[in-house]
Amino acid sequence: MPLKRTCKEVASLLVAREDRALVWSDRLALRLHMLVCKACPRFERQMLGMRNQLKEWRNYTTPD
Amino acid sequence: MSSSSLPAPSFEQQVADLHGYLMKFARLQLRNETWAEDAVSEVMLAALAKPQTFGNRSQLKTWLVGILKHKIIDAFRLRSREVCQSSDSNDSEEDPLEYLGFKADGHYIEPPAEWGNPEQQASSREFFEVLEICISHLPATQGRLFLMREWLELSSEDVCKELGLTATNLYVQLHRARLRLRECLELNWYGKAVQP
Numbered sequence: 001m002p003l004k005r006t007c008k009e010v011a012s013l014l015v016a017r018e019d020r021a022l023v024w025s026d027r028l029a030l031r032l033h034m035l036v037c038k039a040c041p042r043f044e045r046q047m048l049g050m051r052n053q054l055k056e057w058r059n060y061t062t063p064d
Numbered sequence: 065m066s067s068s069s070l071p072a073p074s075f076e077q078q079v080a081d082l083h084g085y086l087m088k089f090a091r092l093q094l095r096n097e098t099w100a101e102d103a104v105s106e107v108m109l110a111a112l113a114k115p116q117t118f119g120n121r122s123q124l125k126t127w128l129v130g131i132l133k134h135k136i137i138d139a140f141r142l143r144s145r146e147v148c149q150s151s152d153s154n155d156s157e158e159d160p161l162e163y164l165g166f167k168a169d170g171h172y173i174e175p176p177a178e179w180g181n182p183e184q185q186a187s188s189r190e191f192f193e194v195l196e197i198c199i200s201h202l203p204a205t206q207g208r209l210f211l212m213r214e215w216l217e218l219s220s221e222d223v224c225k226e227l228g229l230t231a232t233n234l235y236v237q238l239h240r241a242r243l244r245l246r247e248c249l250e251l252n253w254y255g256k257a258v259q260p
Contacts, residue, residue, distance in 0.1 A: 006170025012161055012239070019213060019220050019238045020231075039175035043164070049179050050246060054214045057192050 003029045010040045014047050075115040078124055079108055085125065086132055092196060093136055093211045095204040099143070103135045110135075133216055137226065140212070144227045148205050148237075160243035179254050191253060198248035206241035209234060 003025065005013070010033050013026055022030070034041055073081070086107060090100035110131055118124040140147055165173040199207060212223045224234055 006166075007172050008161065008164075008166045008170040011164055015161075015239050015242050016235065018242060019235060039172045042176040042178060046176055046179050046246060046250075047242075050242075050249070053191070053195065057195055058215060058217070060192060 003032055005029045005033050007033075007037065007040055010034075010037070011043055014040075014044055018047065018051065075117075076112060078121070079111050079128070082125060082128055083108065086128060088196075089129065089215070090132060090136065092200055093208065093215060094139060095207055099139050103132065103139050106135045107131045137216060137218075140208075141226055147208060147227055148229060148233075160240050160247065163243060163247045177250065177254065179250075194253045195249065198245050198252065201248060202241050202244055206237050206244070209237050210241040210245070213238065 005026075010030060013022060013030055016022065034044070083104065086104045087100060090103045091097065094100045094103065107128060111128060116127070118127065164176065167173055199211065202210060209223060212218050212226075213220065218226070220231065220234060220238075223229065224231055
């Protein structure tokens, strides 16, 4: 099944997504995995949390 | 005597007072004391060459940090060969993805923790201090590349172009940097802040 990804592969994609656009097959596989997995959405929330925190830190370093 | 009767500090004094503030970010981003001192000196000289009036200190900070970011990009361009050469020789071979803990079949041994509402927690100065310490503990090349993305806000394409890096090399380094940072924040912030 070409669209099946393990949690470990999904975690790697969620990190990579911060710096590069994922190919469509990875994006689709990610969405499908998220629908059936309980653990990976937690890791996704951590990554999104870090993204927000870094943005706040950036704004804080250049207050305006 | 009330402080309002004191003469306002001169522009030169105001700029000089922010030397330490600028050095903090120059050190974090450049990871080299000499490069950082050079970049900040250039910022101060550029600022003093064209004095301006700002309504408050944070506007002056913003202006100076903007100049610093340009000087840092110049410094990286000038030293592009050295920037990624320290190759972080003491970096372990282990993929930091393993910090998350996976079984052989690719499932989590234990699901990742809920970190709670980042908006609420990240607003504190204390959190930013932990974040900066975690960033400063990244291996030098990883730390530089990571902050080029997150502080200088360069695209991955531009980072590669400025430093003559391949995309593959950049992505490997950023993968490691992000996972290390995540681990450091979990251990030093969320591990203490999050309810079990």
